[in-house]
Amino acid sequence: MNSGSIKHLIKPLAIRLSEQTTLAKSLVMVGHPFDRRDFLKVLGWGGAAVALSGCGNGSVEDGKETVVSYVETNDYMIPSISVYFNSTCAQCDAGCSITGRIREGRVLKLEGNPDSAINRGKTCGLGQAGVQHHYNPDRVRAPLLRTGNSGEAITWEKAYALIAEKMNGVSGEEVAFLSGGVSGHLKVLLGNYLDSFGCKNHFVYEAVGPAVLRAANKKSYGVEMPRFNINKAKVVLSFGADFLGAWVSPVHFSQQYAQFRKGVDGQRGVLIQVESKMTLTGANADRWLVVRPGTEGILALGIINALGAHGVTLSGDIAAAVKGYDKERVSKDTGVSAEQIDKIVALLKERTPSLVLVGSAAEGYAHGSQNAAAINLLNQVLGNVGKTVEAAAVVPFPQMAPLTGNTAALKTLNDGLAAGKYKVLFSYAANPVFTAPGAMKFPDNMAKAGFKVVFAHYMDETAMQADLVLPLDSALEDWGTQVPEYMAEGAQINIQQPLMEKLHAETRGMGDILLALIKLRRAEDYKKYDDYYAYLRAAMLQNKNALGGGADDDTFWTETLSKGIIKVAGTKQILSGKVSAAGLSLPTPAAIDAQYPLQLIPSVNASLRDGRHTNQPWLQESPDPLTTIVWDSWVEIHPKKAAELGIVEGDIVEVTGKNGSLKAQAYLFPGIHPDAISIPLGRGHEALGRYAKGYGVNPFQILDTVFDKETGELALHETRVKVSKTGSRVIVVKDEGPVGGKQMGKKIAVRVASDKVKLSEEV
Amino acid sequence: MHRFLRLSVLLLGLFAAASYAADAPPPALTTEDDLGPAIEQPIEFPHFRHAGDADKGGMEINCMYCHTYARRSMVSGIPPIQKCIGCHQSIESVRETPRIKKLFEYWDAKKAIPWKKVHDLPDYVRFSHERHIKRFIFQLNRPVQEVCGYCHGNVKEMKVARRSKLLSMGWCVSCHEKEHPVTAEGGTPIGDQAYWYGMHKPLVDASGIIKAKGPNDCSVCHK
Numbered sequence: 001m002n003s004g005s006i007k008h009l010i011k012p013l014a015i016r017l018s019e020q021t022t023l024a025k026s027l028v029m030v031g032h033p034f035d036r037r038d039f040l041k042v043l044g045w046g047g048a049a050v051a052l053s054g055c056g057n058g059s060v061e062d063g064k065e066t067v068v069s070y071v072e073t074n075d076y077m078i079p080s081i082s083v084y085f086n087s088t089c090a091q092c093d094a095g096c097s098i099t100g101r102i103r104e105g106r107v108l109k110l111e112g113n114p115d116s117a118i119n120r121g122k123t124c125g126l127g128q129a130g131v132q133h134h135y136n137p138d139r140v141r142a143p144l145l146r147t148g149n150s151g152e153a154i155t156w157e158k159a160y161a162l163i164a165e166k167m168n169g170v171s172g173e174e175v176a177f178l179s180g181g182v183s184g185h186l187k188v189l190l191g192n193y194l195d196s197f198g199c200k201n202h203f204v205y206e207a208v209g210p211a212v213l214r215a216a217n218k219k220s221y222g223v224e225m226p227r228f229n230i231n232k233a234k235v236v237l238s239f240g241a242d243f244l245g246a247w248v249s250p251v252h253f254s255q256q257y258a259q260f261r262k263g264v265d266g267q268r269g270v271l272i273q274v275e276s277k278m279t280l281t282g283a284n285a286d287r288w289l290v291v292r293p294g295t296e297g298i299l300a301l302g303i304i305n306a307l308g309a310h311g312v313t314l315s316g317d318i319a320a321a322v323k324g325y326d327k328e329r330v331s332k333d334t335g336v337s338a339e340q341i342d343k344i345v346a347l348l349k350e351r352t353p354s355l356v357l358v359g360s361a362a363e364g365y366a367h368g369s370q371n372a373a374a375i376n377l378l379n380q381v382l383g384n385v386g387k388t389v390e391a392a393a394v395v396p397f398p399q400m401a402p403l404t405g406n407t408a409a410l411k412t413l414n415d416g417l418a419a420g421k422y423k424v425l426f427s428y429a430a431n432p433v434f435t436a437p438g439a440m441k442f443p444d445n446m447a448k449a450g451f452k453v454v455f456a457h458y459m460d461e462t463a464m465q466a467d468l469v470l471p472l473d474s475a476l477e478d479w480g481t482q483v484p485e486y487m488a489e490g491a492q493i494n495i496q497q498p499l500m501e502k503l504h505a506e507t508r509g510m511g512d513i514l515l516a517l518i519k520l521r522r523a524e525d526y527k528k529y530d531d532y533y534a535y536l537r538a539a540m541l542q543n544k545n546a547l548g549g550g551a552d553d554d555t556f557w558t559e560t561l562s563k564g565i566i567k568v569a570g571t572k573q574i575l576s577g578k579v580s581a582a583g584l585s586l587p588t589p590a591a592i593d594a595q596y597p598l599q600l601i602p603s604v605n606a607s608l609r610d611g612r613h614t615n616q617p618w619l620q621e622s623p624d625p626l627t628t629i630v631w632d633s634w635v636e637i638h639p640k641k642a643a644e645l646g647i648v649e650g651d652i653v654e655v656t657g658k659n660g661s662l663k664a665q666a667y668l669f670p671g672i673h674p675d676a677i678s679i680p681l682g683r684g685h686e687a688l689g690r691y692a693k694g695y696g697v698n699p700f701q702i703l704d705t706v707f708d709k710e711t712g713e714l715a716l717h718e719t720r721v722k723v724s725k726t727g728s729r730v731i732v733v734k735d736e737g738p739v740g741g742k743q744m745g746k747k748i749a750v751r752v753a754s755d756k757v758k759l760s761e762e763v
Numbered sequence: 764m765h766r767f768l769r770l771s772v773l774l775l776g777l778f779a780a781a782s783y784a785a786d787a788p789p790p791a792l793t794t795e796d797d798l799g800p801a802i803e804q805p806i807e808f809p810h811f812r813h814a815g816d817a818d819k820g821g822m823e824i825n826c827m828y829c830h831t832y833a834r835r836s837m838v839s840g841i842p843p844i845q846k847c848i849g850c851h852q853s854i855e856s857v858r859e860t861p862r863i864k865k866l867f868e869y870w871d872a873k874k875a876i877p878w879k880k881v882h883d884l885p886d887y888v889r890f891s892h893e894r895h896i897k898r899f900i901f902q903l904n905r906p907v908q909e910v911c912g913y914c915h916g917n918v919k920e921m922k923v924a925r926r927s928k929l930l931s932m933g934w935c936v937s938c939h940e941k942e943h944p945v946t947a948e949g950g951t952p953i954g955d956q957a958y959w960y961g962m963h964k965p966l967v968d969a970s971g972i973i974k975a976k977g978p979n980d981c982s983v984c985h986k
Binding site (some may be wrong): 063067070073078079080081 | 803835836841842870874876879883
């Protein structure tokens with residue numbers, strides 16, 4: 001609870017104080033706990049006293065500090081002058097290009113690289129925290145072998161020998177490789193490694209990826225991830241797509257959004273956000289509409305129906321599909337008033353092109369695919385395909401194209417593990433013990449694999465279950481290439497390169513480890529590559545011409561590293577123009593369950609995402625954009641519902657579902673459907689590191705294991721829960737003032753009910 | 764009651780400690796020399812041999828030949844070992860002396876030499892070598908050893924460098940309060956830049972030399 005954050009505050013101060021006065025020291029040691037308020041008061045005086053005494057001449061300490069010179073140095077390296085290197089951000093999969101500022105051989109700050117079409121010189125908060133991933137005190141520093149309940153540091157030779165030994169006599173079918181999304185040369189090398197022993201069990205897993213959207217897009221447009229031109233749209237109707245926060249490529253969309261707001265042809269773009277829990281994007285919208293959880297598809301069909309009634313021509317099958325969705329019914333099912341539907345329809349008719357987006361909120365149901373298909377249909381009806389939904393450029397090396405992850409892969413792996421199919425399990429860039437729903441019993445099933453190897457930066461929950469943990473270089477120490485899934489404008493390949501020397505001698509790059517492992521199998525083919533760098537360089541030079549390098553090898557390579565991006569002539573995909581509404585069926589919303597009346601929405605926070613970076617304290621410290629809460633989890637609940645249950649802000653409530661319960665502080669928030677509650681993902685770690693462990697709760701653990709009927713994806717929003725008070729209460733640690741503050745008697749922002757606003761007239 | 768007692772005892776203790784520390788005198792304007800402690804270095808670098816006058820057996824090497832960063836950045840920097848080796852690999856006469864042998868040991872091991880800092884300023888002071896060298900060496904045409912010596916003393920006669928100036932704030936200010944010529948004798952005019960040094964119009968003395976003070980704004984050193 002919040003005591004965690006206060007402890008965090010007071011501890012370093014207490015140390016400073018005890019150094020200053022022996023009296024205070026003895027008092028602190030005697031163990032009479034001071035009231036926190038008194039303590040801080042005294043501390044303020046202490047600060048003044050120290051300021052008085054600190055101005056002597058005695059603060060220069062001759063001969064105490066060491067000043068280490070370089071052994072050899074490059075001409076451009078001048079102490080105190082920064083140099084800059086380009087690389088690629090690895091905090092999420094969007095593939096923003098970054099420029100690192102390096103001084104005296106240490107990376108100090110990351111900024112966006114202006115040459116990248118994806119982020120154009122900008123980064124997000126998550127990207128900024130990348131240095132804290134690199135310098136993190138909790139990184140694994142040596143290969144660890146499990147002996148009983150503890151890990152013993154071993155050498156890499158021993159680790160490789162151990163893997164070779166455990167793989168001996170094991171067939172390819174008995175090995176499973178779990179990974180996060182991979183692309184570029186690492187994907188190629190990983191594929192080759194798995195092929196070298198005939199393993200086809202590569203499970204690519206992303207806990208919160210837009211997997212249903214990809215499948216729906218494939219059906220609707222013929223491609224998994226088209227380009228969404230928010231900047232060319234005059235109206236954006238987003239069904240829970242948090243494109244300013246955590247959806248697909250937020251830095252790119254934020255810039256498009258800025259252009260969209262400036263307007264096309266002098267018309268400022270209008271954003272309508274439909275969702276059950278307000279996201280950052282929803283908070284920026286001109287009109288935010290709360291919808292009953294899971295009825296997004298029904299609303300989309302209702303809008304199509306109404307568009308038809310307002311003279312938009314609908315093809316026969318579409319007209320048939322939406323026939324039953326008249327305004328009254330849709331309004332009853334979704335909770336969006338008929339008047340609001342009329343306003344949306346008027347706006348969409350009046351302003352073209354528009355853009356309709358499907359977000360994770362619409363995907364996360366057993367009928368998520370149907371929801372997504374219905375919403376995509378709206379883009380077809382409005383004629384947006386080819387205008388604001390465009391085919392993306394594709395890197396002409398299909399072997400490097402990204403392998404995107406999903407949760408269906410996790411389920412398959414989990415079933416296989418449960419059946420005892422795998423003798424050896426590898427895990428890289430995934431933390432399924434933390435992110436798999438507790439009901440899947442992943443840790444128990446994982447234990448059934450004979451030998452578990454985890455490639456890790458930190459001792460996360462999955463690494464804690466491993467037999468062998470192999471420590472990885474940080475993203476700022478490693479080599480690599482990356483092909484982003486969402487390609488903005490032209491096709492590009494991103495270069496990842498070390499921004500500084502390795503901090504810890506015994507960590508290795510993932511590419512280097514794979515190369516060493518593949519050499520155990522196919523030594524002849526790979527003996528010419530000393531390390532992954534040599535492999536990468538050779539592979540790139542082999543395709544130099546296709547990569548646009550006419551010069552000699554060295555010049556091409558130096559230029560490539562200097563730019564950090566290779567822009568290639570991409571092949572263009574073709575979007576399928578015609579779509580059928582056949583097979584589209586949306587369930588009527590289920591009646592409220594008496595035992596578990598509330599829908600649990602596990603929300604994706606822009607900085608914490610699925611929780612892999614929670615050990616970066618900047619991310620814990622930066623307030624959630626909507627609630628401003630720091631260092632802890634909360635249960636978002638509508639004030640009306642809270643009043644019904646007698647809950648006030650700070651009450652510790654117990655959230656109970658079919659698969660367990662958790663306790664967290666309540667936060668009253670009007671931006672949520674009264675029949676839903678929301679808990680952010682990413683916190684509640686039992687391992688990972690000092691800044692993550694023990695802060696908040698992990699809603700993944702209580703999720704119901706409901707899957708999307710078409711894609712088999714885990715339906716994240718299908719969990720039903722009840723909320724009860726536990727009786728204890730805390731002060732919520734947050735940045736904001738009182739909710740609904742008085743604005744100091746001035747009318748700074750006038751509040752108008754959303755149904756009183758006529759957007760088409762005002763903006 | 765206990766709470767009150769604890770609080771007052773704590774406050775008393777704090778002020779006792781503070782007033783004890785506050786006994787140190789406030790910073791005074793001073794130009795006096797102040798010899799720092801002798802510092803043991805991994806290699807006793809003989810400055811007098813490298814930078815000393817020729818008639819005393821020195822080689823009169825320009826300070827900035829080795830401390831090459833001084834004119835380019837905030838810090839003067841310790842030369843990379845590469846630089847020492849650059850000359851010493853072809854000076855056979857001293858190749859077998861203990862210090863040079865030690866130097867080559869570091870070089871062969873590609874290990875940095877852990878020198879001790881002789882001139883250390885607190886972290887809240889931002890002193891730029893580059894600014895001072897531009898001003899006095901390149902604009903006023905003062906001799907290099909004289910300019911470096913303003914703060915570092917007579918290093919060309921030292922063996923291991925030893926701090927010989929106070930380097931306190933009062934000591935810095937004592938120099939910044941002096942009127943320094945804006946134009947070099949028969950040398951480079953500085954022009955309008957001089958106004959910036961003292962934030963006021965430079966004085967012109969009887970002999971027609973324009974003079975101005977160094978900057979005395981807090982933010983120049985305390986960023």
